[in-house]
Amino acid sequence: MSIKVDIRVPVGRPLPELATFIRSCEDAGFHGVGVNDHHHSGRDVYAVLALATAATERLTLFPATSNPVTRHPLVLAATANSLAEIGPGRAMLTLAPGFLSVEKAGKPQARRQQLAEAVTAIRNLLAGRPATVDGAELRMNNTTATPPKVFVLAAGPKMLELAGEHADGVMMLVGLHPDSIAAAREHLRAGERRAGRAPGSVEEIFIVPTAIESFETAREWPRRFYRPGKQFLCYPSASNLRWLRAAGLDIPEDHDPAAISPELAAEVCEAFGLFGPPEYCADRLLRAQQESGVEHVFFFPSHTAESAYDLPQADVEAFHKIIGPRLAE
Template identity: 60%
Template sequence: MTGLQVDIRVPVGRPLPELAEFATEVEAAGLDGIGVPDHHHTGRDAYLVLAAMAQRTERLSLYPATSNVVTRHPLVSAALTNSLDELAPGRAMITVAPGFLSVEKAGEPKARRARLGEVVLALRGLLGEGAATFDGHDLELFHRPESGSRVVVLASGPKLLELAGEVADGVMMLVGLDPRSVEAARRHVRIGAERAGRDPSSIEEILIVPFGLGDADTVRAWPRGWFRPGQPWLRYPSASNLTWLKEAGIEVPDGPPEDLDDELADRICTAYGLFGTAEQCADRLIRAHDELGMSRVFLFPAHTWATTYDLPRAEVDAFGRTIAPALRAAGLSIHRP
């Protein structure tokens, strides 16, 4: 039985010293990594947050989750990642996507897939060999670590999954936990890798796992709710979520999400992520590991626009008290308590 690395989203909702202190609590709870949203409009820079966390922790993987490729030039992003790797050797990576909130707040359109691919290749060159060509210019990056930092694409739709297979070192996938959904997503990654003449097994896979604690009525409110006006929670960050639910045999009807009945809401929660009591979430995570053979997950605490910058204190506490001990008992923890 293989180990399971479990990371968690920590937003930039508090001052940097408090975020760095919270990282020590995340590490003490037995989690393995932190991904910080790269949201410029908060007035707090994700890479400075990660640097502060690096100074206070010893083993956590640290990375932006996720940086866009519109508001930062790839040379700038590579230098930031390289600097983080100097503070936390072997613990840093960069994850990128076309953009969502930061791009929206900057008044810019999301990057096209082709542009994302160009940036990923430039980042891999800079963080690997120290050189890349981008927009006709030769770029160099000095003082890089010998091992280099990985470049991971966050993807939820089939075409982005294929792009990740073509150009990235890894892929973060928001596709649920149903074996049918995950296999369909993996197939798209393989298509992209094979199209580029790459070995699909060389591409690291990280499953993004929505995580909602509570009793049945509380967790059913998530698929029935709204992320923000005009955007149902099930369509955040994109409507691709419905594609993977359909692969799991779940058709989400048109109409207000609050009309979903109890049975359908329960099926969605089971297929989509970890929902329920801490004990139920631990059991679901272990079952998903056994069914999918996954080695790394990124816990994505359920939230709305109103709560998007709240620290996941309840989730970290539940992990430390209940989920981590269950993983250890199942032989899945990758480190000693």
């Protein structure tokens, strides 16, 4: 398959069931699975990933996404290292300032400087090097021969630059429009330049919102709220609107979703992700590859706060039957 495709799986079922479902993602042909790190769910993502790693053979598995506020960098490094012992070469770590996990813990999001320090420290610890966090020198024993890569989740320009400067890779939520991708890459390259890295040295994974269903229902998503007071197009970040503006679609942050016309909603869906039948979604991905060199994506099934923990069974089935085979042609 020329395009690697990962998918988000929420902690919406008991852990043994999640491990079985993740195995079905492997059987469907996905490259990787990211599981949300939501402590308030009562289910720990790293326990899920350990079970899933033991139940699968080739999937790349990672949290989507951890943060350095509710988990200390040394703890994150040790956990990722442990997953790498269970599944050598299949573990990955993704980090962000935190959204629901820190909100539910009553904590503020990580500052960018704090996140940058954590990313650098974790990469050093996984490589067997000493690291510094909050002025304290840290070391970690028993590192693996192939340390997990550390990715930063980035939706805005400053986070893209942070990823370019400090991380092994970036999971970027910027849409699929070629002008949006080009604008986002400018910031990624700026970070790479600050660190003296070659352009393109940071790996890219594009977070792609999905609604794999009829056009009629899929194109209603931009006209919804994620939860009261937060529009779907501003979830998880209002930076989504910045990349839509780069694509020529100017939607104000305080917009009323119901006021978005069906015609504008269709344009938004075309620029923002995969919103339509499976055949269309496959062709849209291939076009993004041709237009912008998109080689690796992360399916982020569209949801509201109420449906956030539903397993993406329809997406897995559509990928297995139609999207995956079309990408492999």
